[in-house]
Amino acid sequence: MAAPPKQTTILDARAFDRTLRRMADEIVELNNGTEGLVIVGIQRRGVQLAARIVSSITEREKFDVAQGALDITLYRDDLQTVGPRPVVGQTQIPVDIDGQHVVIVDDVLYTGRTIRAALDELADFGRPRRIALAVLIDRGGRELPIQPDIVGKRVSAEPTQRVDVMVEDLDGRDAAVIAEREVAT
Amino acid sequence: MIPSLGKDLLGLERLSGDQIKLILDTAEPFKEISERAIKKVPTLRGATIVNLFFEASTRTRVSFEFAEKRLSADTVNVAASGSSVSKGETLVDTARNLEAMRIDMVVIRHGASGAAQFLADRIESNVINAGDGTHEHPTQGLLDLLTLRDHFGRLDGIKVCIVGDVMHSRVARSNIWGLTKMGADVGVCGPRSLLPNAIDEMGVKVFNRVEEAIEWADALNILRLQFERMTAGYIPSQREYNRVFGISRERLDRAKRDILILHPGPMNRGVEIDSDVADGPFSVILEQVTNGVAVRMAVLYLLSGGKPELAESAKRGGGER
Numbered sequence: 475m476a477a478p479p480k481q482t483t484i485l486d487a488r489a490f491d492r493t494l495r496r497m498a499d500e501i502v503e504l505n506n507g508t509e510g511l512v513i514v515g516i517q518r519r520g521v522q523l524a525a526r527i528v529s530s531i532t533e534r535e536k537f538d539v540a541q542g543a544l545d546i547t548l549y550r551d552d553l554q555t556v557g558p559r560p561v562v563g564q565t566q567i568p569v570d571i572d573g574q575h576v577v578i579v580d581d582v583l584y585t586g587r588t589i590r591a592a593l594d595e596l597a598d599f600g601r602p603r604r605i606a607l608a609v610l611i612d613r614g615g616r617e618l619p620i621q622p623d624i625v626g627k628r629v630s631a632e633p634t635q636r637v638d639v640m641v642e643d644l645d646g647r648d649a650a651v652i653a654e655r656e657v658a659t
Numbered sequence: 660m661i662p663s664l665g666k667d668l669l670g671l672e673r674l675s676g677d678q679i680k681l682i683l684d685t686a687e688p689f690k691e692i693s694e695r696a697i698k699k700v701p702t703l704r705g706a707t708i709v710n711l712f713f714e715a716s717t718r719t720r721v722s723f724e725f726a727e728k729r730l731s732a733d734t735v736n737v738a739a740s741g742s743s744v745s746k747g748e749t750l751v752d753t754a755r756n757l758e759a760m761r762i763d764m765v766v767i768r769h770g771a772s773g774a775a776q777f778l779a780d781r782i783e784s785n786v787i788n789a790g791d792g793t794h795e796h797p798t799q800g801l802l803d804l805l806t807l808r809d810h811f812g813r814l815d816g817i818k819v820c821i822v823g824d825v826m827h828s829r830v831a832r833s834n835i836w837g838l839t840k841m842g843a844d845v846g847v848c849g850p851r852s853l854l855p856n857a858i859d860e861m862g863v864k865v866f867n868r869v870e871e872a873i874e875w876a877d878a879l880n881i882l883r884l885q886f887e888r889m890t891a892g893y894i895p896s897q898r899e900y901n902r903v904f905g906i907s908r909e910r911l912d913r914a915k916r917d918i919l920i921l922h923p924g925p926m927n928r929g930v931e932i933d934s935d936v937a938d939g940p941f942s943v944i945l946e947q948v949t950n951g952v953a954v955r956m957a958v959l960y961l962l963s964g965g966k967p968e969l970a971e972s973a974k975r976g977g978g979e980r
Binding site (some may be wrong): 599 | 688691692696697700701705730961963964
C-alpha cells in the first residue's frame with residue numbers, strides 16, 4: 475500500500491463560494507448586463523459550477539439566465555488512443571445560441587484540449603456573437619493557444635500533480651485541492 | 660471501470676446484463692445528436708464501415724447508415740445482388756477482400772444463422788450482426804429494450820409478450836435473451852406450429868390464446884409472418900391467422916388497461932396487426948425506429964474502442980485532461 479498522497483487545499487468551502495460569486499459578477503460585467511447571456515457548463519463538474527453561477531446571477535440581477543450542458547466526449551482528439559470508450563454524458567443546449575453571448579464554464583483549465591472540443595461542439599449548435607471562457611482553477615500547462623477570460627484562482631501545478639475540484643452535489647463538499655499524482659504500479 | 664463489449668456484437672445471448680445496460684445507457688445521450696440542426700459528431704472520423712447486406716432490408720440498413728454517418732464514419736454499402744457474391748464468391752473471400760482495402764468494421768446481414776460469428780472469427784475488423792437467419796438481430800432487441808425502458812422506467816419485472824411467428828424470428832430470440840437478462844418476464848403467443856419446440860427451455864411463458872396473452876402482458880411485441888423463411892404450410896391462411904391471433908382494437912379494449920404496442924417492422928396491416936392498433940395511442944412503433952439510430956450509434960461507439968492493445972495505452976495515459 476502506498477502512503478496517501480499529500481494534499482493541499484487551494485479553495486475551502488467559503489473561498490469556493492466567494493470565488494464563484496465573484497466570477498458571476500465578472501461574467502455580467504464582461505457582457506454589460508444579462509441580455510443574451512447563455513451559461514454552458516462542461517460535464518461533469520462544470521455543469522454544477524454553471525448552475526451555481528446562474529443562481530448567483532439570478533439572485534443579484536433578478537433575471538433568468540439561460541443555462542446549458544455540454545459533454546465533449548464525442549469531440550475528444552484522443553479517442554483513437556484511450557482504449558475502452560469513456561462514458562458519454564448528456565449534452566443539452568435548450569436555447570438557440572445564434573447571436574448570443576455564450577460563456578463556457580469548467581472546473582480546471584489545463585491543456586486546453588477540452589475547451590478546443592467544446593468550441594467545436596458549440597459550433598454545431600450555431601454561431602454565437604461571442605464565446606467566453608470562465609474556469610474555477612487555471613493550473614497552467616497549456617498545449618493549445620487557448621486562454622480564459624475569467625479565472626477563479628490561478629495556481630501553477632507540475633505535470634506530476636493533479637488538481638481536483640469537488641462540488642457539494644456530487645462529492646459532498648465544495649473544495650479545490652492539489653495533490654501528487656498516484657504512481658501506477 | 661466500464662465493462663467492454665469486446666470486438667464484435669453477435670447476439671444478446673452472449674452479453675451480460677451489465678453490458679446490455681451499458682449499451683442502453685450509452686444510447687441515451689446519443690438521442691440528442693439526432694435532434695440537432697447539424698446531426699453529426701466527429702467521433703468516428705476516419706473509420707471505414709462496410710454494410711454487407713445479403714438479405715433485403717430498408718429500415719435496418721438505413722438506420723445503420725444514419726448511425727454511421729452521424730458519427731462521421733465513411734460508409735460503403737454492399738448488397739448481394741450486383742456484387743461478386745452473385746458470381747459465386749464465398750462470404751469469407753468477400754470480407755477478406757474488403758479488409759484488404761483497410762476497413763474497420765463490418766455490419767452484416769445474412770440468411771444463414773451463425774454467418775456473423777463465422778465472419779467475426781475470420782477477420783480482424785469489428786463485426787456487428789444486423790440479422791443472421793433465424794438466430795439473432797441484437798440491435799433490434801436492444802432498441803426494443805430501450806423503447807420499453809423509456810416507457811416503463813425500468814425493465815425489471817415488466818411483462819412482455821411476443822406474439823406471432825416466433826419460430827422464424829431472430830427478433831424474438833434477441834428479445835427473449837435481452838429481456839430475461841434484464842429481469843423482465845417474457846411470454847410468447849402464436850400458433851403451436853410457429854413456436855419452436857424447445858421454447859419452454861428459454862424461460863418464457865407460453866400462451867396458446869392471444870386473449871390470455873393480452874390479459875397478462877404490459878407490452879406486446881407483434882411479429883410478422885415470415886413467409887420467405889417458411890418451408891411448409893404452417894398456417895391455414897392469413898385471414899384465419901388474423902381472426903385467431905391478429906391484434907385488434909377490440910381485443911385490446913377487453914383488457915381494460917393500457918398495453919404498449921411494439922412491432923419491429925415491416926408490418927402487414929390486417930394480418931398480425933390492425934391499422935387502428937398500429938396507429939393507435941399506445942403504439943410506440945415509430946419511437947422504436949427513432950431509438951434504433953441511437954442504439955446503433957452507441958454500439959458503433961462502444962465497439963470502436965474494442966481493440967485490446969488500446970486498453971494498455973489507456974491505463975498509462977489516464978483520463979485527466
